Amino acid sequence: MSLLHEQDFHGGLRGLPEHKELSTGQPIGELFMPSRLVLPLCQGVGAEAEPVVTVGERVLKGQLLAQAKGSLSTALHAPTSGQVSAIEPRLVPHPSGLPARCIELVPDGEDRWGELPRLADPLSSPPEVIQAVIVAAGLAGLGGAGFPTAVKLGVQGRPVKTLLINAAECEPYITCDDMLMRERAAAIAEGIQILRHLLAAGQVVVATEDNKPEAAAAMSRALAGLPECEILSFPTAYPSGGEKQLIELALGKQVPYGGLPLDIGVVCLNVGTVYAVRQAVMAGEPLISRIVTVTGDGANSPGNYEVLIGTPVNELVAHAGGATDGVERCIMGGPMMGFMLPNDRVPVIKTTNCVLLMQTEVPAVQQPTMPCIRCGACADVCPASLLPQQLYWYARAENSEKLEHYQLFDCIECGCCSYVCPSRIPLVQYYRAAKGEIVEQQAARAAADIARQRTEFRAARLAAEKQQRAERVAKKKAALKEQGSNPEADAKKAKIAEAMKRVGKLEAPSAESADEQP
């Protein structure tokens, strides 16, 4: 183990109250069976998966429930055996509080596995085979956003110099990665070997913070003997677990603007995801469970629990010893980047790392906002090296051009600026709203462009139809005229005219005589 101090990312918060010791006192709790499982078809970033089961169908544990749809989507599997009871919109853990399509599964209690396609010897299997297993297992990044792991690992022949394992777990309260490393380091090491083989990565770096000495020790024991594999332990600082921040911290490199870590030969994966890769490849288990920290001053028995994806939060909290009476808020995620749950019946999803039960207010955002005094504290702590003050003014002025110029979309919404703001301005909320407004504007512009095209096309179509009609009429007229000059028709016409004359001569006198009669 080595300690590196010379490389660092800009800003960040040091010395945040961590409260991690709350939930590290007991081993990871065993899996338990909830009364029902609710599985949102979208488990993080990307498109909804497409259900392949019908209501009433019996499924086995690990069976595919919904397949990935499009390139940015993850498959969904049955966390236990049971019956599909509904496929309908339900409330999901999302800050919007809006419903989304979910599959509801009622467990039959047997917990019977379906057939598991495991690889006997992954390290000698071709990378494509391993990649196919990872795609099929529905793996998503377990650290935060739930980005499809298969997309991240689909490097398509681009060289990977470093496989960076994100074990920083920088947010206060959360300890699920810490406990995972303490208890399952050997399995993580196997996962690392599989991933290194898959990516043909030269170097492996496991990056963690110095507040997890037991986890780091366990990992270094498990990784002992692996070549080109090191564990780095950094001084605790939030948000060192941000992908770009961690790369700068561990490797001293910056991801280029608008680029991906792969552009500088790095693939960065959360340690929980590495464990899930190991489970998928060596045990054949798709991603159907994860470790969740249940903690906070409102939790009776804070700790980490292995939880089936889809378990309702209230059942998890009850299993974890319940909540104290004075709980005011139930937050999914950490105190910095988490969000309040609309109610406690929403399910645990693949990205749920923590359920935080709070009696007291966490950050000071509920207090009255004061004017910005241009102190610059926000710019000092911004880990993305942005200018939060400028962004704040332009967000208030709704100046999207300037916001993009000041790289609003590089903001990782870590909340450092809001945390240090002496005027308690909810800066991140402004940035989130401004990002949403810009995306909406762009969508409206795109829709307007399509509408313009369609209008122009319609006008052209109507003009063409009019012209065609005019041409048809002209043609008919011309044809009639031509008929007129036809000698046969002329002869006929002449005969008709003659006949009409005769009739006229016959009729005319009688008509005259008829007139004379009265």
Place this chain on the structure above:
Amino acid sequence: MLVAVGVLALLAGLFGLILGFAAVRFRVEGDPLVEKIDAVLPQTQCGQCGFPGCRPYAEAIAKGEADINCCPPGGQAGVDSLAELLGVESKALDPERGEHKPPMVAIIREPECIGCTLCIQACPVDAILGAAKQMHTVIESECTGCELCIEPCPVDCIDMVEIKPVLATWTWDRPKSERIGVAG
């Protein structure tokens, strides 16, 4: 004296030729101002401005024949950006033209449709699908919410429905504790 006159005449002739050549060679097709105004307009094609579509309105603004506050779908934000583009003072949206509404989409109550095709002919963006004596339906993703199909429908089977945010289109709200006029 004569030399000076001659030189000036020569220069005038020379520059005249250059200008004449430039006028032909670098001729701008169409009116770029109309394009710019048209790009700001929401392309709803609703005709609430009194012109038969967004482009005719843009042309009228460019000629100075129409005011900039006649577009309810664009809202006050649209008026403001037109004012900025044209370098004039912004003004309030003309209430006589209608009010700014949230985004809407037309929905045909399909069992009641008699297949008259009148709405299809009215739709400025060809967003209604159907044929004579066949049921019609709106291609919702292409509908601009212009409401032009409502009036011709003989059986009143078209509803305008507000587009509700779903998870994929949801965005964060601005902070509610904003102290207007203090920090700005």
